[in-house]
Amino acid sequence: LNLSPKKAARIMEKVVKSAVANAEVSPEIEDVDALYIKSVYVDSGPMWKRVRPRAMGRAYLIRKRTSHITVVLDEKRKEV
Incomplete structure (x- = not known):
């Protein structure tokens, strides 16, 4: 994400970092390094409505x- 010009x-990138910090x-999360998206x-999300004047009144x-962005993280479990 940090290489994309968009x-x-x-x-x-901020939302994913926030999800990891949370x-x-x-x-409930034991190992943060085992997380994946x-x-x-x-x-x-909510829409802001504005009025722009046009011709002839x-x-x-x-x-x-x-918009609302939702990121769901899960933890990879090690099988024993």
Whole structure:
């Protein structure tokens, strides 16, 4: 992610680092080094609505979209 020039890559990198930091604090996770990303999904979030004036007194609705990013981590178990 840190080699990608896309803006979303920076945001996703922060979210993954945050998920790992949360897992370090969690008492259920024993080995942080054994974590892997099980799934990542992005859902639509609240939409900010703005009005932009247009010709002849009309108004145009601008939708500023947001999203919710969810990262699910899981721990690789060593088989005995």
